[in-house]
Amino acid sequence: MVKIYYDNDVTYDAVKDKVIAVIGYGSQGRAQASNMKDSGLNVIVGLRPEGKSWKLAVEEGHEVKTIEEAAKEADIIHLLIPDEVQPTVYRKYIEKHLTEGKTLSFSHGYNIHYKFIVPPENVNVTMVAPKSPGAMVRKTYLEGFGVPGLVAVYQDYTGEALNIALGMAKAIGLTRVGVIETTFREETETDLFGEQVVLCGGVTELIKAAFETLVEAGYSPEMAYFETCHELKLIVDLIYQKGLKGMWENVSNTAEYGGLTRRKRIINEESRKAMKEILKEIQDGRFAKEWSLENIAGKPHLNALRRLEEEHEIEKVGKKLRKMCGLEK
Structure with a gap:
């Protein structure tokens, strides 16, 4: 305990x-x-x-x-x-x-x-x-x-x-x-894992992949943004306030059934294997060494990834819709 x-x-x-x-x-x-x-x-x-x-x-x-x-x-x-x-x-x-x-x-x-x-x-x-x-x-x-x-x-x-x-x-x-x-070890390793797999890495890639899937299928970027990014805050707020069970109780039965029956096709055994590999890189110091070398070199990889993120269609559409919603000036 x-x-x-x-x-x-x-x-x-x-x-x-x-x-x-x-x-x-x-x-x-x-x-x-x-x-x-x-x-x-x-x-x-x-x-x-x-x-x-x-x-x-x-x-x-x-x-x-x-x-x-x-x-x-x-x-x-x-x-x-x-x-x-x-x-x-x-x-x-x-x-x-x-x-x-x-x-x-x-x-x-x-x-x-x-x-x-x-x-x-x-x-x-x-x-x-x-x-x-x-x-x-x-x-x-x-x-x-x-x-x-x-x-x-x-x-x-x-x-x-x-x-x-x-x-x-x-x-x-x-x-x-x-x-x-x-402990220092527990805080560091769990913090890095959470950032990379869920909070910053996993969730942004999930949003972008879902957005791209809808747009490639012919749906409007605006609708894709609302359904895969904008409404995420509503769900995260429910989870934050009420836990997973409370979230399920506050969405429609359709959303609950669809989510519970399809989610493991997205986060599957391959996903879990990748999570374990990422955790191992954190535990054995490979990520820390990589990040140290990236800083010594002047952050070229990070800067390139930042440019790609800024240029993605979801950012252009999102900026327009966030202004429309009064979220951004």
Whole structure:
């Protein structure tokens, strides 16, 4: 059974007297830094002086320093910049200031798990990970609620690593809903698998394949878009709110029967075999190595794939229909 922590299980004792440097002020950095500050913790934000986020963070009431200055001053360094740039920033600005007893914290276990960052043995290494985009982390906090989250400890030098992670989670608002204790390995591998197989990779390819099938059969692109893309949000919202069973109870009997009797012709044994192969690539580090080399080369493959995605007919039709629906200006 997993261990779940709630507000009453956690105190601020391990973090109340510590300086927390949030490195980065993107979606997660902005939300987490603001929530922790509003919860009374001592937060500074570490940014590039020339970065566009510096002015915004100052305007929103934060004490802002360069990444190196923040790392030097902080007791807890919470690294919330993109995975692919973390190792360079760590080596250049943070490593020299990661002195004995400090805590290096993340919201994704990627660089620790795959050893792109190897901290010294005399520091804590922890993770506090909201299971939500940053905007929702902030919005729900301000509403007096929160989003669920994860905590993990990779290295516990001081004996307080878990309490530090939990104190930060409480300040972000995660324990209002519930925080699950996990490991860096489990969080990293399941996160990558979910993104690649379902949330980002699988669902977009399913939408495009279904769209193309209808258009090639002579149906209008507009009708194809509505049926294969636009209405997906309605179904996902039902699943999010009510689970799979609740979704089936809220669609027509025709949709339920058709879906239940045909779905395994789409997600079949070949699909499941491919999922297992993708999981293996994540587990043995092949994906991480591929992504590292892609970044070293300047992201040529990713940039080419982005261009192809932008040029697909579904994007042209979708842009027009989203404007019609008031979803896009």
